[in-house]
Amino acid sequence: MVRSVWFKIDFASHVPVYKQIKEKFKLLILTGELKPGDFVPSIRTLADDLKVNVNTVARAYRELAMEGVLEPVRGEGYIVRQLNEEGFIRSNIENFVDAVERCKEVGIGIERLMSLLKEIYGRRDDGSEREELGEEL
Amino acid sequence: MVRSVWFKIDFASHVPVYKQIKEKFKLLILTGELKPGDFVPSIRTLADDLKVNVNTVARAYRELAMEGVLEPVRGEGYIVRQLNEEGFIRSNIENFVDAVERCKEVGIGIERLMSLLKEIYGRRDDGSEREELGEEL
DNA sequence: GACTTTGTCATAGTGTACTATTACAGTGGT
DNA sequence: ACCACTGTAATAGTACACTATGACAAAGTC
Structure with missing residues (x-):
């Protein structure tokens, strides 16, 4: 929440933006910069910061949630769960x-x-x- | 010409097929398996071998030619020039x-x-x- | 209750990679 | 000349990533 500009996207890469976002968050969790229970930036603010579309961030979060890394909370945001x-x-x-x-x-x-x-x-x-x-x- | 199945394409990769083809040829030249003056497989045969479309191989060759790696010879094929x-x-x-x-x-x-x-x-x-x-x- | 923020969903348009197919033109062998 | 190769080019359709936009629902704050 506090710090929103955690990382940047390499638009020249072949790697899809949503996958880059996923990787970055996994890294942040692994290094302890994000801990279980923490809120990640809202979809809209992260999209703004990364100069990326809302749907792209939404996809990254959705997939992270499916992997059990994040947990969606309607009306509030996504919180960190745990990383494999x-x-x-x-x-x-x-x-x-x-x-x-x-x-x-x-x-x-x-x-x-x-x-x-x-x-x-x-x-x-x-x-x-x-x-x-x-x-x- | 002789050997057509020099390499394979990783279709699961994010890296575009035509870029993979380009990299593979650069490698073949660097390792000396292809030498300046050699003919590379024709667009159609390589496309068949790699299970890829003709246009995709054509694009790879075209770009390699623009980079000076290959040289196009109308009606005959492409020959190896030199690699940076x-x-x-x-x-x-x-x-x-x-x-x-x-x-x-x-x-x-x-x-x-x-x-x-x-x-x-x-x-x-x-x-x-x-x-x-x-x-x- | 009104307002704001959250996520969600649907629609639509763009660009790129790739495919399929067809047609045409240059080169060489017979 | 004919044929079998080359590369070249045009068209069209599909899939995917990404964008823009708008609408809706759930939760929190005042």
Whole structure:
């Protein structure tokens, strides 16, 4: 509720907007920024913030509700229920594996990926030194 | 020409089919399976093999031609020109970085990614021991 | 009760990806 | 010349994501 601009949508992505929204909320719950019982932004306000249509947000919430992540409360909004962390983490791992396999196919050495890995995990998350990476590429 | 079933399309993916085709050909060129001067499969035969429409393959080839990767030859087909390896590798690296960052956000430890990395690079590419990975996840 | 905010639902229009089908034109082999 | 290939192009229909808009119902506040 309080903070409405939790994330942004990548409109250039092939990934549908409603799916991006779903993923973002799962992440917010996993990281503890949203806890069970919390209200998520109303469909209309989130739609405004993300510059997206109401129906798109509604679809994301509806599907999250079907997955048991959110719980709809008529006239009040949606509250956080619980997340299947297991599955969410797994899908991220699978994504990582895919990325690595493609890098391997393309002939990128393991050392390069290792150093990138260390670099990413080594840096603080304050948003600084995020462009430095360019040189590493 | 000889071998027509070089790859398969993931119809469940959000990534458009024509983009998947483009990526696959770039990969084939990078790995040397297709060399400059080689003919790629005709639009119709590839469309048949991939169980995809002619127009979809045509679009992929057309865009690859616009990027300078392929060269159209009226009445004969498309031949491989050259690939901007630089950019192709970079896009794969970027994809890797994104995947790692998301894993980090989700709270997955660097050790886990490291061991997955080593495992993937350690295995042979004969297609065996590809399901073993499941246990690692 | 009036008002505001919530979610819900229905309608309609747009753009993109993809499909199916047809037709036409250039090239090469016979 | 004929035929079998190539690519090219036009048309049309389907599915999906997304948008815009308006109307309705449930809950909270005053």
